[in-house]
Amino acid sequence: MDTKKVRVRFAPSPTGGLHLGGVRTVLYNYLFAKKHGGEFVLRIEDTDQSRFVEGAEEYIMKCLEWCGIEPDESPLKGGPFAPYRQSERKANYAQYAQQLINDGKAYYAFDTPEELEVMREKYKMEGHSAQYDNRTRAFMRNSLTLTADEVNTLLAANTPYVIRIKMPVGETLLFTDMIRGAVSFDTSLVDDKVLLKADGMPTYHLAVVVDDYLMKITHAFRGEEWLPSAPVHLLLWRYLGWENDMPEWAHLPLILKPDGNGKLSKRDGDRLGFPVFAMDWIDPRTNEQTTGFRERGFLPEAFVNMLALLGWNPGVEQELFSMEEMAALFSMDRVHKGGAKFDYEKAKWFNHQYIQKTDNVQLAELIKPQLADKNIIATDQKLIQVIALVKERCHLLNEFWEQSYFFFVTPQTIDTAAIQAKWSDTAKSFFQSLQTNFIASADWSHDNIETIFNNTIIDAGIKKGEAMLPFRIMLVGGKFGPGVFAIAELIGKEETIKRLQNALASL
RNA sequence: GGCGCGUUGGUCAAGCGGUUAAGACGCCUCCCUUUCACGGAGGAAUGACGGGUUCGAUUCCCGUACGUGCUACCA
Numbered sequence: 001m002d003t004k005k006v007r008v009r010f011a012p013s014p015t016g017g018l019h020l021g022g023v024r025t026v027l028y029n030y031l032f033a034k035k036h037g038g039e040f041v042l043r044i045e046d047t048d049q050s051r052f053v054e055g056a057e058e059y060i061m062k063c064l065e066w067c068g069i070e071p072d073e074s075p076l077k078g079g080p081f082a083p084y085r086q087s088e089r090k091a092n093y094a095q096y097a098q099q100l101i102n103d104g105k106a107y108y109a110f111d112t113p114e115e116l117e118v119m120r121e122k123y124k125m126e127g128h129s130a131q132y133d134n135r136t137r138a139f140m141r142n143s144l145t146l147t148a149d150e151v152n153t154l155l156a157a158n159t160p161y162v163i164r165i166k167m168p169v170g171e172t173l174l175f176t177d178m179i180r181g182a183v184s185f186d187t188s189l190v191d192d193k194v195l196l197k198a199d200g201m202p203t204y205h206l207a208v209v210v211d212d213y214l215m216k217i218t219h220a221f222r223g224e225e226w227l228p229s230a231p232v233h234l235l236l237w238r239y240l241g242w243e244n245d246m247p248e249w250a251h252l253p254l255i256l257k258p259d260g261n262g263k264l265s266k267r268d269g270d271r272l273g274f275p276v277f278a279m280d281w282i283d284p285r286t287n288e289q290t291t292g293f294r295e296r297g298f299l300p301e302a303f304v305n306m307l308a309l310l311g312w313n314p315g316v317e318q319e320l321f322s323m324e325e326m327a328a329l330f331s332m333d334r335v336h337k338g339g340a341k342f343d344y345e346k347a348k349w350f351n352h353q354y355i356q357k358t359d360n361v362q363l364a365e366l367i368k369p370q371l372a373d374k375n376i377i378a379t380d381q382k383l384i385q386v387i388a389l390v391k392e393r394c395h396l397l398n399e400f401w402e403q404s405y406f407f408f409v410t411p412q413t414i415d416t417a418a419i420q421a422k423w424s425d426t427a428k429s430f431f432q433s434l435q436t437n438f439i440a441s442a443d444w445s446h447d448n449i450e451t452i453f454n455n456t457i458i459d460a461g462i463k464k465g466e467a468m469l470p471f472r473i474m475l476v477g478g479k480f481g482p483g484v485f486a487i488a489e490l491i492g493k494e495e496t497i498k499r500l501q502n503a504l505a506s507l
Numbered sequence: 508g509g510c511g512c513g514u515u516g517g518u519c520a521a522g523c524g525g526u527u528a529a530g531a532c533g534c535c536u537c538c539c540u541u542u543c544a545c546g547g548a549g550g551a552a553u554g555a556c557g558g559g560u561u562c563g564a565u566u567c568c569c570g571u572a573c574g575u576g577c578u579a580c581c582a
Contacts, residue, residue: 013582048581113580129509131578162580180512189510190578197580204582228511228577251512254576258518261574309531313520317530336520339575343518346532356545393544403544418542465541472542479542 006038007218010071011208013045014056017281017290018063020264020342021223021255024307028252028335029221030069031308034327038218042074043211044085047201054284057085063278063292066300068323081215086207093202096210096240097163097195101143105239106195108161109142110154131191134169163196165205165232165239173231178219178250178332185231193232205229209236212247220247221332224339225263227251250332253311254339264342266290274344278303297396298347299366302354306347310340320353348395355394360387367400374401376408385490389482403481407490411477414503418479419470423507430460430467431474435500444493450485474503 010026012018033040042064044057061076073079083089100106109132111119119140120130128135137144142164143151154161171187195206202210212220230249237246257268269276270290279292293303305321313336314321314329321329355363364383371378378386390403405411434456441452453471457464472484475496481487488496 011582015582045582051581109580116580124508127508129578131509160580164580183511185511194580199580201580203580208582223576224512225576226582230511253513256575263576310519315521317521319531338513340520341518343532346519349532352545390544392546463541468541476542481543483540484542 004216004218006033006036007041007216008033008038008221009041009043009212009215009217011043011045011211011222012060013048013051014060015051015053016056016283017266017277017292018060018279019266020276020278020307023063023067023278023303024255024310025221025223025252026064026069027067027304027308028250028312028330028332031323031327031330032219032221032332033072034323035330039072040069041079041081041215041217042071042084043215044075044087045204045207046085046087047197047203047207049087049199049201059279059281066279066294067304068300069304086202086211089207089211090201092214093206093210094196094200097202097206100165100195100236100239101163103239104166105235106163106165107137107143108151108155109137109140109164109192109194110146110159110161111141112160115141132164133191134167134188137164137166137192160198162194162198164192164194165235167192167232167235173234175230175234175249177227178248179253179335180251180337183227183230187231187235190231193229195236205232205236209233209240209242213237213240213242213245216245217247219250221250221252224251224254250335253336255310256339256341258341258343272344274347297398298351299354299358299397302351303347305354306350310342311336320350320357352395355391355397360384360391363387363391363397366397370398370401371408378408382407382490389486389490393482406476406481407487410495410499410502414477414506415473415479416503416506419473419503419507422466422470424466426460426462427466427470428504428507430456430462431470431500431504433460434471435497435504438493438497438500441493444489446485446489449488449496453485475499 008029010029012022030040032038042061046052046057057075061074064071071077073081073084075084078084097106101108116132119132119136123130123136132140139145144166146154167190168187172184173187174182174184177183193205194203196202211217230251234246237243255264256262257264258272264276266276275291275293275296277290277292279294281290281292282288283290294300301322304323305326308321308326309319312330313334314326315334316329361384364380364387367383367387371383386404386407387400390400393403394400434453437452437456438449441448453467454464457467468484469479472481473479475484475487475491491499
């Protein structure tokens with residue numbers, strides 16, 4: 001067992017945007033695989049054709065790529081266990097379901113959806129559990145209650161049927177979860193899950209076991225919401241005779257909404273104003289667009305770092321990690337048992353840290369499209385200089401424009417009220433002289449601009465404190481932005497003088 | 508309702524029988540910066556409850572409460 005090569009898998013169902021929790025599940029899979037020199041496979045669980053969504057699979061792969069997670073095997077890349085889409089593996093499953101029937105571990109059920117509905121209603125009214133379980137199955141239409149002849153007749157007539165697992169009565173099932181330790185279930189309380197659907201497709205329960213076996217998966221990580229169905233999977237491994245090859249399980253804690261409790265949903269993001277999906281997702285059926293972390297201005301390294309630490313503690317003080325560092329440190333027993341509330345403020349803090357770490361030239365490449373959208377033409381050199389000046393005040397890449405637009409366009413409005421508060425005839429004559437002195441200057445460098453400014457102050461007999469703020473507002477429009485002389489230098493002599501003139505005219 | 512899982516500051520969390528109960532985000536105060544931000548220094552703030560076990564429980568056990576997940580021919 002321990003000598004086997006580690007193989008893990010992420011098995012999403014292609015039904016829509018890739019949720020934070022999904023990304024974290026992939027991430028933990030990936031980190032675990034890297035840590036142990038193993039393989040990470042991407043398997044698409046598309047056994048429910050009614051929920052198939054066009055483009056979702058490609059979208060998921062793009063999200064992984066953006067996050068810097070490359071599967072060793074996938075539908076796109078192929079691999080020794082291809083195909084990696086369950087819909088293309090359909091032929092595999094029926095034989096195992098049949099084997100279970102032959103062994104008396106499963107049975108045919110001919111109940112129609114309507115009959116099931118009636119059963120559930122009835123038991124609900126009586127206050128019993130409305131499950132198709134070891135008690136109720138005795139009253140339903142299945143190969144346990146029908147004679148062999150009746151079953152054969154129904155089968156021969158192509159009557160739609162499903163295959164259900166026959167849960168034993170009164171057995172205690174125990175397994176060790178890598179995160180939670182010992183977990184146990186009473187089989188009497190678990191229902192007879194459908195294994196093979198009427199359309200011949202397996203349900204998740206059968207497919208996950210068969211494919212994990214066939215693909216030699218050694219460790220299976222999934223969300224906590226799967227814990228209640230673990231006994232079914234456990235029994236399937238046993239009944240199919242593969243128990244010795246069963247992977248180790250880890251059920252990951254949920255990511256919760258920031259306010260109140262409960263699983264974080266896309267709705268919560270919309271409501272509270274933050275993304276929940278990794279990348280923008282446009283639902284092809286409704287054309288509804290949902291913003292992703294990428295489009296919101298997150299760096300993938302920051303996104304991944306933040307997510308990794310939401311539920312996992314590396315055991316060191318350090319908080320900023322590259323993927324390699326995380327892989328080296330990763331271990332399942334340092335994953336928390338309890339769910340973690342998502343904190344968007346902390347997410348932004350991570351992104352801020354990564355923006356500071358990222359080279360200005362690289363940032364320029366990421367920011368160029370934003371400028372292009374606004375029809376701004378700027379040289380790389382200027383862009384890079386601006387980035388150097390404003391990056392420390394950006395938590396998101398998308399904040400770049402609001403922090404720096406005054407470098408590229410003349411502000412349309414300026415906060416004249418704030419200037420007026422300090423305005424006087426002395427101030428006015430100061431700015432008039434300042435203009436004259438700027439026009440006469442030959443050296444438009446940061447230091448020289450400041451020298452001219454200082455000298456003019458002395459000549460005008462004004463306090464520097466009274467002049468600095470109005471000067472800033474005239475250049476950028478308000479009380480914000482980096483050092484004012486650096487701004488003047490970058491926008492240039494002509495533009496600086498122009499802005500002074502405009503401002504003076506409007507006062 | 509049944510079953511599973513969980514519970515350390517507002518949030519992420521360390522701890523693994525004896526600690527002044529780390530650290531980070533956020534918040535507050537001050538400093539720096541003649542703007543804002545960054546940065547720096549401080550500060551407030553934490554083991555759900557009740558029983559055990561023990562010389563000693565945040566830590567181990569059992570209850571209770573609360574939360575949450577599941578209870579589909581969805582994953």
